[in-house]
Amino acid sequence: MPPTLLRAHLLHTPDSPFAGGALQAFDRGGLVFDDRDGTILALGDADTLAADYPGADTLDYRDAFVLPGFVDTHVHYPQVPIVGAMGLELLDWLRERTLPEEARYADVAYARDAARTFLRLLAGNGTTTALVFGAHFADAQQVFFEEAEASGLRITSGLNLADRNLRPELEDTPDHHYQLSETLIRRWHGRGRLRYALTPRFSLSCSDGVLEAVGALLRAHPGVLMQTHLNESLAEIRTVAELFPEAIDYLATYERHGLVTPRSVFAHNVHVTDSELARLGEARAPIAHCPSSNMFIGSGLFAMKRHLSARVRFGLGSDVGGGTGFSLFKEGLMAYQTQMLLREDGYPLGPAHLLYLATRAGADALGLGDEVGDFRVGKQADFVVVRPPAQSTLATTLRHSPSAEASLGALFTLAREESVAAVYVGGRPLSGRERQDKSIG
Numbered sequence: 001m002p003p004t005l006l007r008a009h010l011l012h013t014p015d016s017p018f019a020g021g022a023l024q025a026f027d028r029g030g031l032v033f034d035d036r037d038g039t040i041l042a043l044g045d046a047d048t049l050a051a052d053y054p055g056a057d058t059l060d061y062r063d064a065f066v067l068p069g070f071v072d073t074h075v076h077y078p079q080v081p082i083v084g085a086m087g088l089e090l091l092d093w094l095r096e097r098t099l100p101e102e103a104r105y106a107d108v109a110y111a112r113d114a115a116r117t118f119l120r121l122l123a124g125n126g127t128t129t130a131l132v133f134g135a136h137f138a139d140a141q142q143v144f145f146e147e148a149e150a151s152g153l154r155i156t157s158g159l160n161l162a163d164r165n166l167r168p169e170l171e172d173t174p175d176h177h178y179q180l181s182e183t184l185i186r187r188w189h190g191r192g193r194l195r196y197a198l199t200p201r202f203s204l205s206c207s208d209g210v211l212e213a214v215g216a217l218l219r220a221h222p223g224v225l226m227q228t229h230l231n232e233s234l235a236e237i238r239t240v241a242e243l244f245p246e247a248i249d250y251l252a253t254y255e256r257h258g259l260v261t262p263r264s265v266f267a268h269n270v271h272v273t274d275s276e277l278a279r280l281g282e283a284r285a286p287i288a289h290c291p292s293s294n295m296f297i298g299s300g301l302f303a304m305k306r307h308l309s310a311r312v313r314f315g316l317g318s319d320v321g322g323g324t325g326f327s328l329f330k331e332g333l334m335a336y337q338t339q340m341l342l343r344e345d346g347y348p349l350g351p352a353h354l355l356y357l358a359t360r361a362g363a364d365a366l367g368l369g370d371e372v373g374d375f376r377v378g379k380q381a382d383f384v385v386v387r388p389p390a391q392s393t394l395a396t397t398l399r400h401s402p403s404a405e406a407s408l409g410a411l412f413t414l415a416r417e418e419s420v421a422a423v424y425v426g427g428r429p430l431s432g433r434e435r436q437d438k439s440i441g
C-alpha cells in the first residue's frame with residue numbers, strides 16, 4: 001500500500017516555546033504517513049515531498065489548516081449535560097448539579113448513550129487524545145471503555161473512586177474499589193489505544209483507605225496512570241485541611257500514599273503553596289490546567305509563572321462539565337486571557353505557546369510525548385483539519401492574516417467545533433463531516 005501525502009497549511013510546535021522553541025509552519029506543507037500503521041514518514045514542503053514519494057496517494061486539504069490532534073488532560077465523561085450550570089462555586093456546584101447527574105450512571109443504557117455522545121463531541125472538537133475522569137459505577141465505566149475502543153480515540157480513563165462526602169450511591173469501600181479497579185485494569189489497560197488511570201475523585205471524598213488502595217494499585221501496575229483534583233477552590237482546601245489535620249497541606253494527603261509521581265496528573269492546582277510547587281516539580285508530576293473551568297466555577301487564576309519557575313509541567317484540560325465546552329482552542333484562549341489578567345504576575349503567552357499547551361505539552365503530561373503531540377517523523381499521524389465556515393468571522397480574519405503566527409492566534413480566538421472539518425488518528429479519519437476522499441496524486 002502506498003503512503004499518503006497530506007497537503008495543507010501545517011502548524012506544529014515540536015520544541016517548547018517556554019524554552020526557546022518556535023512555531024513551525026509550512027504554508028504549502030506536506031505530511032507523508034504510512035497508511036497501515038499511521039507512522040509519519042516525512043514532513044516538509046509538499047511539492048518536494050511529492051517528488052520524493054511519487055507513488056503516494058494525496059489527501060488534499062490545501063484550503064485548510066492542519067494541526068496535531070489536541071490532547072485534553074482533564075475531562076469528565078459523566079458531566080456533559082451540566083455544562084453551563086451557572087451561579088455555583090465548586091462544592092455547591094458538585095452537590096446541586098454535578099453529583100445528581102453522575103448518580104444517573106447507575107443506569108447502564110443511559111451511561112452507554114452518554115459515552116457515545118461524549119466521545120463524538122471530543123473528536124468533533126479536534127481532540128484525539130484524552131485523560132478522562134470516569135463514572136462511579138463499574139458497569140458505566142466498562143461501557144465507556146467499550147465505546148472508547150470503538151471510537152478510535154486515544155483514551156486513558158478509570159473508575160471514579162470515593163468513600164465519603166458525596167452521595168451514598170456514589171461511594172464504596174476501599175477493598176471493593178481495589179477489586180473493581182484491578183478488574184478494569186486487567187481488561188482495558190494497554191488494549192489498543194486505551195490505558196487505565198486510577199481515579200480517586202479528590203481527598204475531600206476519599207479516606208486514607210481509598211488513597212492507600214490507589215497507591216498499592218499504582219505500584220502494582222507500572223504503566224497505569226493516576227488522576228485526581230488538587231488545590232482548586234479555597235473552600236475545598238479548607239475542608240481537606242479539616243479532614244486531614246495531620247497533613248501539612250493538600251498535596252501531602254496524596255504524597256503519604258505514594259500518589260505524587262510522573263504518572264500522576266493533578267487537575268487545577270490554582271491555590272498552591274511554594275512548598276507544594278517545589279515538591280510537584282521534584283516528583284515530575286504534571287498539572288492539568290483548566291482555565292475555563294477555573295473562571296466558570298470562580299476558583300481562581302492559574303499561577304503559570306510560578307509553575308514554570310518550579311519546573312512543574314502542565315497541559316490543558318477542558319474539565320467538562322466545570323469547563324465551558326470541549327474546545328481546546330477555547331481553553332487556549334482562556335489560558336491566554338487568564339495570564340493577561342494577572343498583569344505583571346502573568347506569563348506572556350503567544351499563539352505558539354497555546355498550540356504547544358494544547359498538543360505536545362499534553363502528550364508529555366500523559367506520558368505519550370514519544371507517540372503524539374507534533375508531526376515529528378516516527379510519531380503517529382494524529383491531526384485535526386480546521387476549515388472555518390465561509391461567511392464566518394474567522395474566515396474573514398484569516399483572509400487578512402499577515403503571518404502563520406497571526407493565523408494561529410485567530411484560530412485559538414475564533415475556531416470552535418463548527419470549524420473542525422475532520423479528525424484523523426493514526427492516519428485514519430474519525431469523523432468526516434467534510435472529509436475529502438483520497439485521490440491518486
Ligand code: GUN
Binds near residue numbers: 076094098232293319
Ligand atoms: N473536584 C472533585 N470533583 C470535581 C469535579 O467533578 N469537577 C471539578 N472541577 N472539580 C472537582
Ligand code: ZN
Binds near residue numbers: 076133229267322
Ligand atoms: Zn475535574
